[in-house]
Amino acid sequence: MAKQTIWRVLFIFSVCSFLVASQASAQDNHHQSGLMITSLTNDKEPIANKKIPFTVHVSSINEKDPEQSIKDDNHVVVYAFFKKGNEIIKRKLTNDQKGNYKGTVTLPWDGKWQVMAFALTKDQGNIQPESMKTEWKVEKPRSIQSIIWPIVLAVIIILAIGYFIFNRLRLKRNDH
Missing domain, CATH: 1.20.5 (Single alpha-helices involved in coiled-coils or other helix-helix interfaces)
Known part of the structure:
Protein backbone atom coordinates (compact mmCIF):
# COMPACT_ATOMS: atom_id res chain seq x y z
CA MET A 1 0.00 0.00 0.00
CA HIS A 31 5.47 38.03 -23.24
CA GLN A 32 7.94 37.53 -26.06
CA SER A 33 6.41 40.12 -28.31
CA GLY A 34 4.13 43.09 -28.03
CA LEU A 35 3.04 46.33 -29.60
CA MET A 36 4.34 49.78 -28.83
CA ILE A 37 2.80 53.08 -29.93
CA THR A 38 5.78 55.38 -30.34
CA SER A 39 3.96 58.57 -31.31
CA LEU A 40 0.54 60.20 -31.61
CA THR A 41 0.81 63.52 -33.43
CA ASN A 42 -1.50 66.03 -35.04
CA ASP A 43 -0.19 67.08 -38.45
CA LYS A 44 -1.84 70.54 -38.37
CA GLU A 45 -2.68 72.99 -35.62
CA PRO A 46 -5.89 71.71 -34.00
CA ILE A 47 -8.64 74.25 -34.67
CA ALA A 48 -12.30 73.62 -33.82
CA ASN A 49 -14.57 72.76 -36.78
CA LYS A 50 -11.61 72.23 -39.13
CA LYS A 51 -10.31 68.89 -40.38
CA ILE A 52 -7.24 67.81 -38.35
CA PRO A 53 -5.00 65.14 -39.89
CA PHE A 54 -3.10 63.01 -37.36
CA THR A 55 -0.67 60.09 -37.31
CA VAL A 56 -0.09 57.18 -34.92
CA HIS A 57 3.17 55.23 -35.26
CA VAL A 58 3.14 51.57 -34.17
CA SER A 59 6.08 49.22 -33.69
CA SER A 60 6.29 45.61 -32.65
CA ILE A 61 8.90 44.64 -30.11
CA ASN A 62 10.42 41.39 -28.96
CA GLU A 63 10.72 41.79 -25.20
CA LYS A 64 13.54 39.25 -24.95
CA ASP A 65 15.74 41.31 -27.28
CA PRO A 66 14.20 44.80 -27.65
CA GLU A 67 17.23 46.50 -29.20
CA GLN A 68 17.39 44.01 -32.04
CA SER A 69 13.73 43.57 -32.76
CA ILE A 70 11.88 46.92 -32.78
CA LYS A 71 10.18 47.02 -36.17
CA ASP A 72 7.49 49.12 -37.79
CA ASP A 73 4.24 47.18 -37.62
CA ASN A 74 1.90 47.39 -40.61
CA HIS A 75 -0.39 44.54 -39.57
CA VAL A 76 -2.49 45.96 -36.75
CA VAL A 77 -5.80 47.76 -36.39
CA VAL A 78 -5.52 51.25 -34.92
CA TYR A 79 -8.32 53.35 -33.43
CA ALA A 80 -8.25 56.86 -31.97
CA PHE A 81 -10.77 58.24 -29.50
CA PHE A 82 -11.29 61.95 -28.83
CA LYS A 83 -13.14 62.93 -25.65
CA LYS A 84 -14.31 66.23 -24.21
CA GLY A 85 -17.08 66.19 -21.61
CA ASN A 86 -19.75 63.76 -22.84
CA GLU A 87 -18.62 63.99 -26.47
CA ILE A 88 -16.64 60.98 -27.74
CA ILE A 89 -15.48 60.71 -31.35
CA LYS A 90 -14.01 57.44 -32.67
CA ARG A 91 -11.82 57.08 -35.75
CA LYS A 92 -10.32 53.99 -37.39
CA LEU A 93 -6.95 54.80 -38.94
CA THR A 94 -5.54 53.58 -42.25
CA ASN A 95 -2.08 52.15 -42.73
CA ASP A 96 0.35 54.44 -44.54
CA GLN A 97 3.27 51.95 -44.35
CA LYS A 98 6.41 52.21 -42.21
CA GLY A 99 4.23 51.73 -39.11
CA ASN A 100 2.34 54.97 -39.68
CA TYR A 101 -1.43 54.96 -39.37
CA LYS A 102 -3.25 58.08 -40.56
CA GLY A 103 -6.64 59.56 -39.86
CA THR A 104 -8.55 62.84 -39.77
CA VAL A 105 -10.98 64.27 -37.27
CA THR A 106 -13.07 67.42 -37.00
CA LEU A 107 -13.50 68.43 -33.37
CA PRO A 108 -16.61 70.56 -32.81
CA TRP A 109 -15.40 72.63 -29.85
CA ASP A 110 -12.29 74.43 -28.73
CA GLY A 111 -10.61 73.57 -25.44
CA LYS A 112 -8.78 70.54 -24.08
CA TRP A 113 -9.55 67.18 -25.69
CA GLN A 114 -8.34 63.83 -24.32
CA VAL A 115 -6.91 61.76 -27.19
CA MET A 116 -6.27 58.03 -26.89
CA ALA A 117 -4.94 55.67 -29.56
CA PHE A 118 -5.29 51.87 -29.43
CA ALA A 119 -3.35 49.37 -31.54
CA LEU A 120 -4.67 45.79 -31.71
CA THR A 121 -3.47 42.76 -33.61
CA LYS A 122 -5.91 41.61 -36.26
CA ASP A 123 -5.94 38.01 -35.04
CA GLN A 124 -5.88 38.85 -31.30
CA GLY A 125 -3.23 36.17 -30.80
CA ASN A 126 -0.72 36.42 -27.97
CA ILE A 127 0.03 40.12 -28.42
CA GLN A 128 -1.70 42.45 -26.00
CA PRO A 129 -3.30 45.72 -27.18
CA GLU A 130 -1.26 48.87 -26.76
CA SER A 131 -2.50 52.39 -26.03
CA MET A 132 -1.20 55.94 -25.77
CA LYS A 133 -2.99 58.91 -24.23
CA THR A 134 -2.35 62.61 -24.73
CA GLU A 135 -4.21 65.91 -24.62
CA TRP A 136 -4.76 68.36 -27.45
CA LYS A 137 -5.52 72.04 -26.92
CA VAL A 138 -7.95 72.90 -29.69
CA GLU A 139 -8.06 76.57 -30.62
CA LYS A 140 -11.11 78.61 -31.56
CA PRO A 141 -11.49 79.17 -35.28
CA ARG A 142 -10.30 82.57 -36.37
CA SER A 143 -13.30 84.78 -36.95
CA ILE A 144 -13.60 87.21 -39.85
CA GLN A 145 -13.60 90.06 -37.31
CA SER A 146 -10.13 89.16 -36.12
CA ILE A 147 -8.91 89.56 -39.72
CA ILE A 148 -10.97 92.67 -40.62
CA TRP A 149 -9.77 94.94 -37.78
CA PRO A 150 -6.06 94.82 -38.73
CA ILE A 151 -7.01 95.46 -42.39
CA VAL A 152 -9.27 98.39 -41.47
CA LEU A 153 -6.56 99.82 -39.22
CA ALA A 154 -3.96 99.51 -42.01
CA VAL A 155 -6.32 101.23 -44.49
CA ILE A 156 -6.96 104.10 -42.03
CA ILE A 157 -3.21 104.55 -41.48
CA ILE A 158 -2.53 104.55 -45.24
CA LEU A 159 -5.36 107.06 -45.84
CA ALA A 160 -4.08 109.30 -43.04
CA ILE A 161 -0.53 109.23 -44.43
CA GLY A 162 -1.90 109.90 -47.93
CA TYR A 163 -3.99 112.80 -46.63
CA PHE A 164 -1.00 114.43 -44.92
CA ILE A 165 1.24 113.95 -47.99
CA PHE A 166 -1.47 115.31 -50.31
CA ASN A 167 -2.04 118.38 -48.08
CA ARG A 168 1.68 119.06 -47.85
CA LEU A 169 2.07 118.92 -51.63
CA ARG A 170 -0.99 121.16 -52.09
CA LEU A 171 0.36 123.71 -49.59
CA LYS A 172 3.74 123.78 -51.39
CA ARG A 173 2.03 124.45 -54.73
CA ASN A 174 -0.07 127.24 -53.25
CA ASP A 175 3.02 128.91 -51.72
CA HIS A 176 4.73 129.24 -55.10
Missing part, protein backbone atom coordinates in the same frame (compact mmCIF):
# COMPACT_ATOMS: atom_id res chain seq x y z
CA ALA A 2 2.83 2.38 0.82
CA LYS A 3 4.47 1.60 -2.54
CA GLN A 4 1.27 2.49 -4.42
CA THR A 5 0.95 5.73 -2.45
CA ILE A 6 4.54 6.69 -3.29
CA TRP A 7 3.89 5.99 -6.98
CA ARG A 8 0.68 8.00 -6.90
CA VAL A 9 2.44 10.90 -5.21
CA LEU A 10 5.28 10.73 -7.76
CA PHE A 11 2.78 10.54 -10.62
CA ILE A 12 0.78 13.52 -9.32
CA PHE A 13 4.02 15.42 -8.71
CA SER A 14 5.16 14.68 -12.29
CA VAL A 15 1.84 15.78 -13.77
CA CYS A 16 1.84 18.96 -11.65
CA SER A 17 5.45 19.70 -12.61
CA PHE A 18 4.59 19.22 -16.29
CA LEU A 19 1.58 21.53 -15.99
CA VAL A 20 3.57 24.20 -14.15
CA ALA A 21 6.40 23.97 -16.70
CA SER A 22 4.02 24.19 -19.66
CA GLN A 23 2.16 27.10 -18.04
CA ALA A 24 5.45 28.95 -17.43
CA SER A 25 6.47 28.27 -21.02
CA ALA A 26 3.14 29.59 -22.30
CA GLN A 27 3.49 32.71 -20.18
CA ASP A 28 7.06 33.14 -21.38
CA ASN A 29 5.92 32.91 -25.01
CA HIS A 30 3.05 35.27 -24.24
Whole structure:
Protein backbone atom coordinates (compact mmCIF):
# COMPACT_ATOMS: atom_id res chain seq x y z
CA MET A 1 0.00 0.00 0.00
CA ALA A 2 2.83 2.38 0.82
CA LYS A 3 4.47 1.60 -2.54
CA GLN A 4 1.27 2.49 -4.42
CA THR A 5 0.95 5.73 -2.45
CA ILE A 6 4.54 6.69 -3.29
CA TRP A 7 3.89 5.99 -6.98
CA ARG A 8 0.68 8.00 -6.90
CA VAL A 9 2.44 10.90 -5.21
CA LEU A 10 5.28 10.73 -7.76
CA PHE A 11 2.78 10.54 -10.62
CA ILE A 12 0.78 13.52 -9.32
CA PHE A 13 4.02 15.42 -8.71
CA SER A 14 5.16 14.68 -12.29
CA VAL A 15 1.84 15.78 -13.77
CA CYS A 16 1.84 18.96 -11.65
CA SER A 17 5.45 19.70 -12.61
CA PHE A 18 4.59 19.22 -16.29
CA LEU A 19 1.58 21.53 -15.99
CA VAL A 20 3.57 24.20 -14.15
CA ALA A 21 6.40 23.97 -16.70
CA SER A 22 4.02 24.19 -19.66
CA GLN A 23 2.16 27.10 -18.04
CA ALA A 24 5.45 28.95 -17.43
CA SER A 25 6.47 28.27 -21.02
CA ALA A 26 3.14 29.59 -22.30
CA GLN A 27 3.49 32.71 -20.18
CA ASP A 28 7.06 33.14 -21.38
CA ASN A 29 5.92 32.91 -25.01
CA HIS A 30 3.05 35.27 -24.24
CA HIS A 31 5.47 38.03 -23.24
CA GLN A 32 7.94 37.53 -26.06
CA SER A 33 6.41 40.12 -28.31
CA GLY A 34 4.13 43.09 -28.03
CA LEU A 35 3.04 46.33 -29.60
CA MET A 36 4.34 49.78 -28.83
CA ILE A 37 2.80 53.08 -29.93
CA THR A 38 5.78 55.38 -30.34
CA SER A 39 3.96 58.57 -31.31
CA LEU A 40 0.54 60.20 -31.61
CA THR A 41 0.81 63.52 -33.43
CA ASN A 42 -1.50 66.03 -35.04
CA ASP A 43 -0.19 67.08 -38.45
CA LYS A 44 -1.84 70.54 -38.37
CA GLU A 45 -2.68 72.99 -35.62
CA PRO A 46 -5.89 71.71 -34.00
CA ILE A 47 -8.64 74.25 -34.67
CA ALA A 48 -12.30 73.62 -33.82
CA ASN A 49 -14.57 72.76 -36.78
CA LYS A 50 -11.61 72.23 -39.13
CA LYS A 51 -10.31 68.89 -40.38
CA ILE A 52 -7.24 67.81 -38.35
CA PRO A 53 -5.00 65.14 -39.89
CA PHE A 54 -3.10 63.01 -37.36
CA THR A 55 -0.67 60.09 -37.31
CA VAL A 56 -0.09 57.18 -34.92
CA HIS A 57 3.17 55.23 -35.26
CA VAL A 58 3.14 51.57 -34.17
CA SER A 59 6.08 49.22 -33.69
CA SER A 60 6.29 45.61 -32.65
CA ILE A 61 8.90 44.64 -30.11
CA ASN A 62 10.42 41.39 -28.96
CA GLU A 63 10.72 41.79 -25.20
CA LYS A 64 13.54 39.25 -24.95
CA ASP A 65 15.74 41.31 -27.28
CA PRO A 66 14.20 44.80 -27.65
CA GLU A 67 17.23 46.50 -29.20
CA GLN A 68 17.39 44.01 -32.04
CA SER A 69 13.73 43.57 -32.76
CA ILE A 70 11.88 46.92 -32.78
CA LYS A 71 10.18 47.02 -36.17
CA ASP A 72 7.49 49.12 -37.79
CA ASP A 73 4.24 47.18 -37.62
CA ASN A 74 1.90 47.39 -40.61
CA HIS A 75 -0.39 44.54 -39.57
CA VAL A 76 -2.49 45.96 -36.75
CA VAL A 77 -5.80 47.76 -36.39
CA VAL A 78 -5.52 51.25 -34.92
CA TYR A 79 -8.32 53.35 -33.43
CA ALA A 80 -8.25 56.86 -31.97
CA PHE A 81 -10.77 58.24 -29.50
CA PHE A 82 -11.29 61.95 -28.83
CA LYS A 83 -13.14 62.93 -25.65
CA LYS A 84 -14.31 66.23 -24.21
CA GLY A 85 -17.08 66.19 -21.61
CA ASN A 86 -19.75 63.76 -22.84
CA GLU A 87 -18.62 63.99 -26.47
CA ILE A 88 -16.64 60.98 -27.74
CA ILE A 89 -15.48 60.71 -31.35
CA LYS A 90 -14.01 57.44 -32.67
CA ARG A 91 -11.82 57.08 -35.75
CA LYS A 92 -10.32 53.99 -37.39
CA LEU A 93 -6.95 54.80 -38.94
CA THR A 94 -5.54 53.58 -42.25
CA ASN A 95 -2.08 52.15 -42.73
CA ASP A 96 0.35 54.44 -44.54
CA GLN A 97 3.27 51.95 -44.35
CA LYS A 98 6.41 52.21 -42.21
CA GLY A 99 4.23 51.73 -39.11
CA ASN A 100 2.34 54.97 -39.68
CA TYR A 101 -1.43 54.96 -39.37
CA LYS A 102 -3.25 58.08 -40.56
CA GLY A 103 -6.64 59.56 -39.86
CA THR A 104 -8.55 62.84 -39.77
CA VAL A 105 -10.98 64.27 -37.27
CA THR A 106 -13.07 67.42 -37.00
CA LEU A 107 -13.50 68.43 -33.37
CA PRO A 108 -16.61 70.56 -32.81
CA TRP A 109 -15.40 72.63 -29.85
CA ASP A 110 -12.29 74.43 -28.73
CA GLY A 111 -10.61 73.57 -25.44
CA LYS A 112 -8.78 70.54 -24.08
CA TRP A 113 -9.55 67.18 -25.69
CA GLN A 114 -8.34 63.83 -24.32
CA VAL A 115 -6.91 61.76 -27.19
CA MET A 116 -6.27 58.03 -26.89
CA ALA A 117 -4.94 55.67 -29.56
CA PHE A 118 -5.29 51.87 -29.43
CA ALA A 119 -3.35 49.37 -31.54
CA LEU A 120 -4.67 45.79 -31.71
CA THR A 121 -3.47 42.76 -33.61
CA LYS A 122 -5.91 41.61 -36.26
CA ASP A 123 -5.94 38.01 -35.04
CA GLN A 124 -5.88 38.85 -31.30
CA GLY A 125 -3.23 36.17 -30.80
CA ASN A 126 -0.72 36.42 -27.97
CA ILE A 127 0.03 40.12 -28.42
CA GLN A 128 -1.70 42.45 -26.00
CA PRO A 129 -3.30 45.72 -27.18
CA GLU A 130 -1.26 48.87 -26.76
CA SER A 131 -2.50 52.39 -26.03
CA MET A 132 -1.20 55.94 -25.77
CA LYS A 133 -2.99 58.91 -24.23
CA THR A 134 -2.35 62.61 -24.73
CA GLU A 135 -4.21 65.91 -24.62
CA TRP A 136 -4.76 68.36 -27.45
CA LYS A 137 -5.52 72.04 -26.92
CA VAL A 138 -7.95 72.90 -29.69
CA GLU A 139 -8.06 76.57 -30.62
CA LYS A 140 -11.11 78.61 -31.56
CA PRO A 141 -11.49 79.17 -35.28
CA ARG A 142 -10.30 82.57 -36.37
CA SER A 143 -13.30 84.78 -36.95
CA ILE A 144 -13.60 87.21 -39.85
CA GLN A 145 -13.60 90.06 -37.31
CA SER A 146 -10.13 89.16 -36.12
CA ILE A 147 -8.91 89.56 -39.72
CA ILE A 148 -10.97 92.67 -40.62
CA TRP A 149 -9.77 94.94 -37.78
CA PRO A 150 -6.06 94.82 -38.73
CA ILE A 151 -7.01 95.46 -42.39
CA VAL A 152 -9.27 98.39 -41.47
CA LEU A 153 -6.56 99.82 -39.22
CA ALA A 154 -3.96 99.51 -42.01
CA VAL A 155 -6.32 101.23 -44.49
CA ILE A 156 -6.96 104.10 -42.03
CA ILE A 157 -3.21 104.55 -41.48
CA ILE A 158 -2.53 104.55 -45.24
CA LEU A 159 -5.36 107.06 -45.84
CA ALA A 160 -4.08 109.30 -43.04
CA ILE A 161 -0.53 109.23 -44.43
CA GLY A 162 -1.90 109.90 -47.93
CA TYR A 163 -3.99 112.80 -46.63
CA PHE A 164 -1.00 114.43 -44.92
CA ILE A 165 1.24 113.95 -47.99
CA PHE A 166 -1.47 115.31 -50.31
CA ASN A 167 -2.04 118.38 -48.08
CA ARG A 168 1.68 119.06 -47.85
CA LEU A 169 2.07 118.92 -51.63
CA ARG A 170 -0.99 121.16 -52.09
CA LEU A 171 0.36 123.71 -49.59
CA LYS A 172 3.74 123.78 -51.39
CA ARG A 173 2.03 124.45 -54.73
CA ASN A 174 -0.07 127.24 -53.25
CA ASP A 175 3.02 128.91 -51.72
CA HIS A 176 4.73 129.24 -55.10
